[in-house]
Amino acid sequence: MNADRRRTELRGMLFAVAGATVVVAFLLLALGANPWEAFKLLYEGSFGSMAKLSATLLVWVPLVIASASLVITYNTGLWNIGVEGQIVMGAIFATWAARTIPGPGWVVIVAGIIAGILGGVFWGLLAGVLKTHGGVNEIFGGLGLFFVSLGLTTYLVIGPWSREGVASTSGTDLFERDVWFPRIGSLDVSWLSLVLAVVAIAGVYLLMRGTMFGLKLKAIGNSMSSSARLGVASNRYMLGAFAVAGGLAGLAGTTQVMAFHHKLVPSVSGGFGFLGILVVLLAGFRAAPVAPLALFFAALSVGASQLELRLELDSSVGGVIQGTLVLFVLMAAGWQRRRADLRAAAREAQAGSAQ
Amino acid sequence: MMTGLFASVPIIIGLAIVGDLDVTTGTVIAGAAPLIYATIGETITEKAGVVNLSLDGSLLLSAMAGFGIAFLSGSVILGFLAAAAVSALVALIIAYAGIELRLNQIAVGFVLFLLCTRLSALLGAPFVREPGPAVPKLEIPLLADIPFLGKALFQHNLSIYGSFVVVLVAYWFFYRTRPGLELQAVGERPESAFARGVSVRRVRYFYTILGGALVGIGGAAFSLDQKFGWSEGHVRNFGWIALAIVIFGGWHPFRVALGCYLFGALQVVALKLQPVFPGLSQVLPILPFPTMILTLVVINRPGFRALGDRFGSLRKFLASEPPAALGTNFEQQ
Numbered sequence: 001m002n003a004d005r006r007r008t009e010l011r012g013m014l015f016a017v018a019g020a021t022v023v024v025a026f027l028l029l030a031l032g033a034n035p036w037e038a039f040k041l042l043y044e045g046s047f048g049s050m051a052k053l054s055a056t057l058l059v060w061v062p063l064v065i066a067s068a069s070l071v072i073t074y075n076t077g078l079w080n081i082g083v084e085g086q087i088v089m090g091a092i093f094a095t096w097a098a099r100t101i102p103g104p105g106w107v108v109i110v111a112g113i114i115a116g117i118l119g120g121v122f123w124g125l126l127a128g129v130l131k132t133h134g135g136v137n138e139i140f141g142g143l144g145l146f147f148v149s150l151g152l153t154t155y156l157v158i159g160p161w162s163r164e165g166v167a168s169t170s171g172t173d174l175f176e177r178d179v180w181f182p183r184i185g186s187l188d189v190s191w192l193s194l195v196l197a198v199v200a201i202a203g204v205y206l207l208m209r210g211t212m213f214g215l216k217l218k219a220i221g222n223s224m225s226s227s228a229r230l231g232v233a234s235n236r237y238m239l240g241a242f243a244v245a246g247g248l249a250g251l252a253g254t255t256q257v258m259a260f261h262h263k264l265v266p267s268v269s270g271g272f273g274f275l276g277i278l279v280v281l282l283a284g285f286r287a288a289p290v291a292p293l294a295l296f297f298a299a300l301s302v303g304a305s306q307l308e309l310r311l312e313l314d315s316s317v318g319g320v321i322q323g324t325l326v327l328f329v330l331m332a333a334g335w336q337r338r339r340a341d342l343r344a345a346a347r348e349a350q351a352g353s354a355q
Numbered sequence: 356m357m358t359g360l361f362a363s364v365p366i367i368i369g370l371a372i373v374g375d376l377d378v379t380t381g382t383v384i385a386g387a388a389p390l391i392y393a394t395i396g397e398t399i400t401e402k403a404g405v406v407n408l409s410l411d412g413s414l415l416l417s418a419m420a421g422f423g424i425a426f427l428s429g430s431v432i433l434g435f436l437a438a439a440a441v442s443a444l445v446a447l448i449i450a451y452a453g454i455e456l457r458l459n460q461i462a463v464g465f466v467l468f469l470l471c472t473r474l475s476a477l478l479g480a481p482f483v484r485e486p487g488p489a490v491p492k493l494e495i496p497l498l499a500d501i502p503f504l505g506k507a508l509f510q511h512n513l514s515i516y517g518s519f520v521v522v523l524v525a526y527w528f529f530y531r532t533r534p535g536l537e538l539q540a541v542g543e544r545p546e547s548a549f550a551r552g553v554s555v556r557r558v559r560y561f562y563t564i565l566g567g568a569l570v571g572i573g574g575a576a577f578s579l580d581q582k583f584g585w586s587e588g589h590v591r592n593f594g595w596i597a598l599a600i601v602i603f604g605g606w607h608p609f610r611v612a613l614g615c616y617l618f619g620a621l622q623v624v625a626l627k628l629q630p631v632f633p634g635l636s637q638v639l640p641i642l643p644f645p646t647m648i649l650t651l652v653v654i655n656r657p658g659f660r661a662l663g664d665r666f667g668s669l670r671k672f673l674a675s676e677p678p679a680a681l682g683t684n685f686e687q688q
Binding site: 140 | 408455463469476595598599602655
């Protein structure tokens with residue numbers, strides 16, 4: 001039965017991928033680009049050389065960490081659209097640490113990671129408390145807090161943390177070189193980021209699969225009322241989910257400032273929280289497929305800049321492909337379920353008329 | 356020095372506003388028009404029990420499409436129609452996914468938000484910051500000469516007059532007509548509406564698409580009137596602001612409109628204070644969100660609820676419960 005369902009799921013996925021590819025190909029044709037060439041450039045632009053692969057991994061790290069965070073909240077039945085704000089808050093806290101904590105580079109790096117995680121926990125918990133105690137739906141509470149964090153970033157960048165003599169939105173001063181995350185040789189990507197990303201997604205996989213905490217979160221996600229009957233203090237676990245997810249998002253923000261921008265910029269979250277929502281929808285809320293899917297999405301985002309250079313297409317084409325793909329996958333799942341329902345209904349009707 | 360700076364704030368605001376109150380009011384009213392279309396559109400959709408979370412994307416895409424079509428055809432009317440059609444199509448996808456496929460409306464809406472945002476950037480690239488056609492000014496004779504009110508209300512254009520009409524018609528429709536009551540019944544208790552012979556499916560399709568079309572008109576009102584052209588930055592985040600205002604407005608057309616005008620006033624103040632506090636204009640647009648959160652927290656307090664019970668006439672205006680069946684899918688046999 002389970003294998004049967006897996007096969008159906010896989011068939012739906014293939015159908016969706018084919019559908020999305022056809023739609024995107026027609027769109028590219030309409031824009032005067034050769035789809036085959038575009039797809040080839042997307043691949044070459046993201047995996048074609050060591051430097052390109054390193055650029056892709058640079059995007060993969062925050063995306064996979066943000067997605068890991070979202071796996072937790074989704075399974076608890078929470079729409080944590082505020083993840084974007086939790087990333088920003090992590091970035092702000094990590095920047096604070098990088099600017100003020102004295103000591104050798106590695107001390108500051110560790111302090112930055114801890115501060116970034118705490119920033120995300122703080123912002124995640126705030127959205128959680130608003131939900132559990134303030135009656136504010138987490139979608140809008142989280143979204144509101146995201147905009148507040150954006151305002152705070154802008155204020156810090158042009159105000160107290162502005163560069164000497166310039167108040168511009170281009171960002172704060174670069175951090176001291178020794179507090180940057182250590183890189184792999186001459187590549188842009190840091191081994192520390194990669195380790196953190198792998199630990200984050202593996203940790204969430206184990207958390208959801210093998211711990212009591214994960215099981216309880218799933219129980220809450222599956223049915224609020226029945227879990228309350230089972231005696232799970234659902235508010236406390238919901239806040240727990242917000243804290244852990246917020247901490248992970250904060251970690252993603254930390255990698256954005258300490259391993260990528262090396263300063264605080266207004267658009268520091270890079271949209272990876274929102275993109276992570278798409279990754280997790282595509283992954284069916286499971287942790288295991290997140291790592292490869294996030295890699296695929298990172299490749300689309302990075303490869304798209306090649307299309308801008310070579311085919312003069314706006315780099316948003318990467319996002320168009322991602323969105324179309326997820327939309328088709330969701331729809332395909334809906335169509336399959338509907339067909340199964342109709343078939344079951346027909347069988348029932350047949351059985352009824354035979355009697 | 357800091358205290359001096361803070362003390363000067365109310366004075367500057369006062370000067371900025373009292374200086375020419377009629378013109379400033381006119382600017383606020385004009386600036387809020389696109390948001391009025393979008394928020395009233397979303398209110399209609401949500402009253403039917405469907406949530407269109409794609410707003411930020413569909414506003415961008417319809418603003419782009421409206422400007423693009425008007426730019427290519429030279430016709431502002433065609434631009435508005437195209438914008439309405441694009442947003443209605445996005446809404447149709449959400450309605451179909453929710454009603455037929457019983458998919459989660461939040462998930463589909465969110466994916467469409469990102470998709471439409473990127474599509475608007477991709478397809479709109481040739482039109483960015485191009486000068487193009489705009490809605491022509493149309494003073495209303497006689498009314499335009501009334502002191503104060505004339506300048507504030509009647510020296511605008513059709514796009515802005517339309518925003519007044521939409522609010523009034525929505526109010527009249529929701530609370531004074533039979534189809535309006537049916538619409539609310541579908542959003543509140545779809546089972547009993549269905550039992551009484553209302554086709555929940557048809558009502559939800561119709562009002563989701565209608566609401567989407569209004570959102571599209573809001574998009575065109577941005578690119579063909581308020582912002583004079585298309586660029587992503589001009590429209591970005593207004594969809595989220597609109598969704599926040601619908602909640603702030605408690606799904607009541609007048610309170611929703613009030614929210615739009617408050618936000619418009621905030622923007623005008625930010626613009627006037629720009630020379631004194633650079634960066635304020637970037638920080639002020641976030642204010643609707645903390646305001647919305649605070650409003651929700653206050654409104655959910657037991658004491659506040661008692662207020663609505665004590666003053667019966669205020670109840671409808673103070674009520675802020677979302678439609679009970681918002682975001683849920685209803686299976687109609």
